[in-house]
Amino acid sequence: MESRKARHQHEIKAAEAINASQHKSKYKTQSQTDNHDGGGPRKKKRGPKRRLIGLLVILVIVIGGVFLGKNLLDNKNAALDPENTTFKTIKIETGSTPAQMGQILEDKKIIKSGHSFYKYAMSQGAEKLQAGTYQLSPSQTVELIFSQMAAGPGASPKLPKGYVLISVGQTSGQVAQNIANEVKGVSPQSMMKAFDDKALIAKMDKKYPDLLRGVETSKTNEAKLLDYVYPQAFDLSQVKTADDVVEKLLTVSNTTMTPYYKTLKENNIQTPNIMALLATSGKGEFERRLAFVKKIAPYAQKLAKKYDILASISIAQAAHESNWDNSKLSSKYNNFYGVKTQDETPGKSVVLTTTEYVDGKAETQKARFAIYDSWQDSMKEHAETIVNGNTWNPTQFKDVLAAKNYKQAAKALYDNHYATDVNYTKLLTNVIETWNMQQYDK
Incomplete structure (x- = not known):
């Protein structure tokens, strides 16, 4: 034609x-x-x-x-931004009408027109649309988004031909296989080899030094370059070899991460540590968590000098236990560490639902928690608890105090029965390393 x-x-x-x-x-x-x-x-x-x-x-x-x-x-059903292949988490509440769904997608800057989405949905069968949480991208057309939402929240994102989605939580083997399925002439084995190729690592490190900062000292033993790939969709329709694929992945990832390089450098945070958070929760949540760390770090260092408890441990526990100051107990009652109490004096405690681990299994229970006048009071009492133990065992946390680094201290917290979650040590260590909290121990 x-x-x-x-x-x-x-x-x-x-x-x-x-x-x-x-x-x-x-x-x-x-x-x-x-x-x-x-x-x-x-x-x-x-x-x-x-x-x-x-x-x-x-x-x-x-x-x-x-x-x-x-x-x-003016094609309102075309992709809002074909070049923006990042994904946003979009929640569609139960009971939302097709018109409301379209407006949500427009407000979240996923599509051009909510009204056009509504008209398309009505022509295709609006009753097929399902409520739930979706990963959607401005690079998707209305047709692809409708297809995905008709399949339900458990369906994988629908992409144009030639695109490959790299998601949070995928293994290197899964990524290599998905790429091989889409790119003719590229095998999973060649992809795995390219991700670890030393010459290619050196070439990409020289080309994108901000993205690959610290790559040579990375402890990853498999698919090292994949750690620096931002979770999003990639147009691989024009690439021919495994090396070309890797370069394309890093080129797009570098563009996505560029706005964050200055902040990451200032706080000595490695790009792989933060990519999953940015991909799933966005810039706002990244900035909120970083602000929380920077707010309480100076006081944690002050407590470290007085009580000899590592600042990184105080910060990490506060972040983990309070869901980054996003829990009701923390944000409303200044209780960073989930401290319980028997004091029923009005204004001194509150009964809330909590999750406890019994024999390794999570159980929902009701418990009475302490209320503090300030977050500083919460941190101070936490430090005093580590130092003084409790009424039945004043030396309960002696191993935490004896720890020489955050890894030893995180393990001692579980061994000394501070927490009941079998994954507590790993969770705490990941939080510290992701946000480089160990820098506050110096």
Whole structure:
């Protein structure tokens, strides 16, 4: 099928050819008349009627082209931003109408027009749409988003042909296989080899030093370069080799991460540590958590000098136990560490639902928790508890105090029965390393 431009040029040329043919015939008749009269040939003058018809033809063509172009540009069902292949977590509440769903998607900057989404949904069967939490991208068309939401929240994101989605939690083997499924001539084995290729690591480190900062000292033993790939969709329709794939992944990831490099450098945070949070919770949550660390770190260091408890441990426990100051107990009652109490004095305690681990299994229970006048009071009492133990065992946390580093201290907290979660040590260590909290122990 001819392009719009080619088709219009053809129409103009056809109109000109018709005019030329008519002009030649008329000119010949006129010349014969002129020669018969004894005079030389005279220049043919175009009649006003023919000139008007020609102008009208051109005008119709131009107006049609403009109208067609406008329709293409104003296609409300096209992707909002084909180049933005990052995903956002979008929650569609139960009971939402198709119109409300469309408005949510427009407000979250996923689609161009909520009304167009509604019209498309009505034409395809709006009753198929399901409430739930979805991972959606501005690079998806309305058609793809509708298809995904019709399949339900458990369905994988629908992508254009040639695109590969790298998600949080995927193993290197899964990523390699998904790429091989989409890129002809690339095998899972060649992808795994490229992710760990030393020459390619050196080349990419030189090309994207901010993205790959610390790659040579990374402790990852498998698929090292994959750690620096931002979880999002990638257009791999034009790549041919495994090395090309890796370079494409890092090029796009570098663009996505560029706005964060200054902050990460200032806080000595490695890019792999923060990518999953950014991909799942966004910039706002990243900034909120970093602000929380920076707010309480100076006081944690002050307590470390007085009570000899590592500042990184105080900060990490506060962040983990309070869900980054996002729990009701923390944000409303200044209780960072989930401290319980028997004091029933009004204003001194509150009964809330909590999760406890019994024999390694999570159970929901009711418990009475302490209320503090300030978050500083909460941190101070936590430090005093580690130092003084409790009424039945004043040396209960002696191993925590004896620890020389955050890893030893995190393990001692579980061994000394501070927490009942079998994964507590790992969770605490991950929080410290992700946010480089160990820097506050110096």
